[in-house]
Every structure is written in C-alpha cells, then in structure tokens.
Amino acid sequence: MATFKPATRRRAKARIGLTGPSGSGKTLGALFLAAGLGGKTAVIDTEHCSASLYAGHDGVPAFDVLELEPPFTPERFIAAMREAAAAGYETLVIDSITHEWNGAGGCLELVDQIAAAKYRGNTWSAFSEITPRHRALLDAILRFPGHVIVTMRSKTETAQEESNGRKKVVKLGMKAEQRDGFEYELTTVLDITHSGHFALASKDRTGLFTDTDPAPLTPETGAMLRAWLDSGAEPAPQAEPAKAGAMDPEALEDYKRAISGARTERELRAVFTTAFRAAEAARDVDAIADLTAAKDARKVVLGASTGPVIEAPPPGPDMTPPGEDSVSYLEGVAE
Numbered sequence: 001m002a003t004f005k006p007a008t009r010r011r012a013k014a015r016i017g018l019t020g021p022s023g024s025g026k027t028l029g030a031l032f033l034a035a036g037l038g039g040k041t042a043v044i045d046t047e048h049c050s051a052s053l054y055a056g057h058d059g060v061p062a063f064d065v066l067e068l069e070p071p072f073t074p075e076r077f078i079a080a081m082r083e084a085a086a087a088g089y090e091t092l093v094i095d096s097i098t099h100e101w102n103g104a105g106g107c108l109e110l111v112d113q114i115a116a117a118k119y120r121g122n123t124w125s126a127f128s129e130i131t132p133r134h135r136a137l138l139d140a141i142l143r144f145p146g147h148v149i150v151t152m153r154s155k156t157e158t159a160q161e162e163s164n165g166r167k168k169v170v171k172l173g174m175k176a177e178q179r180d181g182f183e184y185e186l187t188t189v190l191d192i193t194h195s196g197h198f199a200l201a202s203k204d205r206t207g208l209f210t211d212t213d214p215a216p217l218t219p220e221t222g223a224m225l226r227a228w229l230d231s232g233a234e235p236a237p238q239a240e241p242a243k244a245g246a247m248d249p250e251a252l253e254d255y256k257r258a259i260s261g262a263r264t265e266r267e268l269r270a271v272f273t274t275a276f277r278a279a280e281a282a283r284d285v286d287a288i289a290d291l292t293a294a295k296d297a298r299k300v301v302l303g304a305s306t307g308p309v310i311e312a313p314p315p316g317p318d319m320t321p322p323g324e325d326s327v328s329y330l331e332g333v334a335e
C-alpha cells in the first residue's frame with residue numbers, strides 16, 4: 001500500500017520548451033542551452049537542416065543530427081528518440097516539435113485522413129485514435145533518459161470581440177503551434193521575442209526565470225539550469241520495468257498465415273483484429289510488430305491501399321499502439 005512521505009526535490013533532467021515566431025532564434029537558443037546542459041548532444045531536425053547551419057558557431061557544442069523528413073507521425077519522432085537514447089545522447093534537441101502536430105503527415109493531417117476513411121468526415125471520432133498516439137509522444141519525452149529541449153513555432157492568436165455594437169478582431173498574444181496543454185509536461189517554457197531574441201518565461205518550475213529581466217539565451221543559461229537540476233537529492237531507486245510477455249510461437253505463425261491468406265480487405269481486417277488482440281493480451285510488442293508488417297504486406301497485395309485504411313484496434317489499458325515503446329526505449333518495436 002502506498003504511504004505518504006516528506007516531499008523532497010530530487011535531481012532531474014530538463015524538459016524545456018522554446019516558442020517563438022520564425023526568425024526569433026529558437027534553434028540557436030536551443031543549441032546554446034544544450035551547450036550549458038552539457039554531455040553528448042543530438043538534434044532531431046525537421047526544419048530543412050537549419051540546425052546544421054550553426055555547426056561550429058561560437059558557443060554551440062559539437063552535435064549529431066538526424067534530419068527527419070515527412071510524414072511527421074508521432075511514431076517517427078518516438079523512433080528517433082529511441083535511437084538517440086540507445087546511442088547514449090545526454091541532451092536531445094527536437095527542432096521542431098510543431099511538425100508532429102500540424103506538419104505534413106502530422107496529427108492534424110492524420111485526423112482528416114482517418115475521418116474521411118473511417119468516420120464519414122467526423123473528426124471528433126478520428127481524434128479518439130490520434131490522441132493516444134500523441135500522448136505516447138509526450139510520454140516518450142518524459143521517459144527520455146537525458147535532457148530534452150523542444151522548439152515550437154508560434155503565431156499571433158486573435159479573437160473576435162464586440163464593442164459598441166461593432167465586431168473587431170483583437171490580438172491575444174502569441175500561441176505555440178502544438179496541441180493545447182502540451183506545455184503542461186515541461187519544466188520550463190521560454191517565449192523568444194523576434195526583436196532582440198529575449199527569453200520570457202511563460203512557465204517556470206525552477207524559479208530561475210521568475211522576477212528576472214528578459215535576456216537572450218546563452219550557454220550560461222543552460223549551465224544555470226544544469227546546476228539547479230543537479231542540486232536536488234539523488235533520485236530514488238527505480239523498480240525494474242515490466243518485461244514484455246511472449247505470444248505462443250505457433251499461434252503467432254498461425255495468425256501470420258491467416259493474414260497472408262486473407263482474400264478480401266474485410267477478411268484481412270477481421271483476422272488482423274483477432275491477432276492483434278491476442279498479441280496485446282500477451283504484451284508481446286515484437287509479435288505486434290510482426291503482425292502489423294504482415295497486415296501491411298497483404299494490404300498492398302490486395303490493393304487495399306486505395307481503399308479505407310486498416311488500422312490497429314485501439315490499445316487496451318496496458319498497451320500502447322503498435323510502433324510505440326510500451327516497455328522501454330531499448331525494448332521497443334523494431335522499426
């Protein structure tokens with residue numbers, strides 16, 4: 001039974017968000033923070049190689065880059081983060097996480113596609129499938145074993161108000177181009193101004209940016225964050241993560257044969273749903289990957305790619321969708 005105990009601030013890893021319009025200096029600011037946080041640094045770049053333009057720049061650390069191309073599905077970001085964790089990177093910059101939400105192949109585009117294919121254009125129903133996938137990305141950011149810095153584009157948010165019987169559009173400020181609530185998971189969110197590249201904290205759990213004058217980001221800013229993060233008590237020992245189960249090998253082969261032998265899209269959907277549920281019950285992420293690959297291969301043969309999309313059934317309470325990491329970064333589904 002869980003018991004209450006005195007609260008203690010423990011050592012932690014940074015989860016930083018930088019928002020700002022184009023040209024505000026988000027990428028360079030993120031690299032400066034990475035320099036101060038220290039350690040082996042990686043960048044997931046969705047901005048057409050913009051991060052690489054700063055290689056060798058004063059104050060920018062040496063870094064490795066993964067240039068992520070569309071489609072910007074949540075699973076592709078998760079796979080890239082898993083690769084960074086496996087390679088031992090201590091600081092990860094994602095520039096920009098905006099593309100996961102409204103980029104080509106991102107969540108909003110997926111909602112439209114799924115709504116058209118499965119729900120007669122009902123986007124509310126489509127969001128029931130996208131939300132768990134987006135949530136898995138947030139969980140991946142929180143689970144990453146090192147520091148994470150994400151950049152987000154922002155745009156002017158407006159609203160229509162009525163004054164003296166006349167309607168007018170008023171500016172409400174800048175809004176990050178990501179799903180509402182994304183910033184709740186972050187330690188600190190800094191809004192970068194276009195003029196002067198000043199950083200203003202819109203959220204700060206560290207207290208380092210409270211009641212301070214706005215200033216551009218520098219490596220010293222990252223070092224200040226690192227000192228605060230390291231000043232906490234040692235983290236409590238973590239319990240060993242639950243290991244994935246194993247589906248009966250013969251049953252797995254039987255399901256794969258049934259999938260490969262499906263003669264119609266409807267039959268394929270029914271067989272795959274049954275097989276997926278069995279693999280889900282066994283908590284066998286490798287079996288889920290095998291079954292999904294077999295389904296995709298058969299779908300191509302049947303020519304189903306031009307018809308309704310065959311998706312995996314919604315995951316149960318203890319499983320994440322196929323292609324996401326349900327156990328750990330190093331025990332996920334092979335891409």
